[in-house]
Amino acid sequence: MTTRLFIDGAAGTTGLEIRERLQGRSEFDLIVLDDAQRKDEAARRDALHAADIAILCLPDEAAKEAVKLAEGSGTRIIDASSAHRVAEGWTYGFPELIGRDKIANAQFISNPGCYPTGFLALVAPLVRAGMLSADWPYTVNAVSGYSGGGNALIDRFEQNTDIAFRAYGLQLGHKHLAEMQAYAGLACQPVFSPSVIPAHRGMVVDVPLALGAMPNPPQIDTMRETLATFCSDGQVIVTHGPHQPPGELLLGAASAPWDGMELFVFGNADGTQARLVARLDNLGKGASGAAIQNLNIMCGLPETTGLRL
Numbered sequence: 001m002t003t004r005l006f007i008d009g010a011a012g013t014t015g016l017e018i019r020e021r022l023q024g025r026s027e028f029d030l031i032v033l034d035d036a037q038r039k040d041e042a043a044r045r046d047a048l049h050a051a052d053i054a055i056l057c058l059p060d061e062a063a064k065e066a067v068k069l070a071e072g073s074g075t076r077i078i079d080a081s082s083a084h085r086v087a088e089g090w091t092y093g094f095p096e097l098i099g100r101d102k103i104a105n106a107q108f109i110s111n112p113g114c115y116p117t118g119f120l121a122l123v124a125p126l127v128r129a130g131m132l133s134a135d136w137p138y139t140v141n142a143v144s145g146y147s148g149g150g151n152a153l154i155d156r157f158e159q160n161t162d163i164a165f166r167a168y169g170l171q172l173g174h175k176h177l178a179e180m181q182a183y184a185g186l187a188c189q190p191v192f193s194p195s196v197i198p199a200h201r202g203m204v205v206d207v208p209l210a211l212g213a214m215p216n217p218p219q220i221d222t223m224r225e226t227l228a229t230f231c232s233d234g235q236v237i238v239t240h241g242p243h244q245p246p247g248e249l250l251l252g253a254a255s256a257p258w259d260g261m262e263l264f265v266f267g268n269a270d271g272t273q274a275r276l277v278a279r280l281d282n283l284g285k286g287a288s289g290a291a292i293q294n295l296n297i298m299c300g301l302p303e304t305t306g307l308r309l
């Protein structure tokens with residue numbers, strides 16, 4: 001039996017990448033609205049009601065509107081926007097953290113934000129294991145490819161090739177903070193420094209830890225082993241071991257799409273400082289790849305996409 005699937009926002013950055021990942025997947029029967037209809041409310045309502053599963057690749061307000069349009073349909077929804085990430089009645093679509101069975105049975109799934117995907121994979125397992133304190137004032141430094149800002153930021157970076165680095169979120173209060181705090185179980189929100197580089201895709205999320213200032217600092221190796229255990233039941237996230245740590249981590253300006261995520265734990269010799277680092281594709285595990293992973297789990301199919309590590 002095929003699953004009828006509607007991607008609301010299929011012409012956008014995330015929507016297009018989802019469509020590409022679905023090519024050749026005969027398990028899914030895609031409902032497609034043409035250019036004249038893709039923003040037409042009645043056509044979207046019909047498509048949302050005709051689908052078994054809808055994936056929302058829309059700005060937040062339009063995603064909320066789509067959920068209203070789907071009311072009464074029983075259609076299962078995966079929302080890629082940040083509209084429902086900490087909302088009641090929604091399951092956070094991070095299988096490795098939340099549990100695959102919850103996702104398999106959920107009606108409403110909110111896909112994690114790209115930066116929180118890296119942050120949570122690094123910090124949540126260590127907080128859960130009691131190695132890092134929920135009360136610690138965490139900081140997060142991150143760089144993203146410009147596709148993270150959707151069509152508008154892609155146009156800007158492609159038109160203005162003089163931008164070498166863009167720090168933003170300078171008013172603090174970035175929209176990803178609530179989900180970072182909630183799913184890592186932290187007492188307060190981390191201080192978050194996001195930035196954009198002139199690369200189409202790719203992301204590095206870096207959590208520095210002043211272990212020497214902690215009352216009961218964890219060992220570097222123990223943190224690495226805990227993250228490796230956290231990753232061991234899936235095929236999407238890998239932890240790099242202590243041997244031959246790289247002298248540098250690179251992002252390519254024109255990297256191919258991929259749906260994996262790598263986790264690294266770097267530490268100094270006396271164990272007083274560490275950096276937890278995640279490298280991923282903001283459009284892969286950070287968005288479209290994660291949506292497909294959730295879709296596969298919801299349909300009882302193998303969870304990885306063809307673009308894994």
Ligand SMILES: NC(=O)C1=CN([C@@H]2O[C@H](COP(=O)(O)OP(=O)(O)OC[C@H]3O[C@@H](n4cnc5c(N)ncnc54)[C@H](OP(=O)(O)O)[C@@H]3O)[C@@H](O)[C@H]2O)C=CC1
Pocket residue numbers: 008009010011012013014015038039040056057058059060062080081082112113114147148149150151152282283286287
């Ligand atoms: N890009 C990324 O790396 C990530 C994105 N996301 C989230 O995914 C969602 C989509 O982002 P992204 O694909 O980057 O954004 P884009 O701006 O590239 O695409 C959004 C799409 O939604 C369409 N759209 C806007 N309003 C409506 C509406 N009322 N009805 C139907 N279609 C509409 C837009 O059409 P038009 O252009 O004609 O207005 C566009 O095609 C956002 O919520 C974003 O925050 C999540 C994780 C990562």
Ligand SMILES: CC(=O)N[C@@H](CCC(=O)OP(=O)(O)O)C(=O)O
Pocket residue numbers: 080081082112113114115144145146147148149150153176194195196286
């Ligand atoms: C580079 C860039 O602008 N990135 C986006 C986040 C992309 C993402 O994860 O999308 P959500 O809006 O669905 O959370 C930002 O900081 O707002």
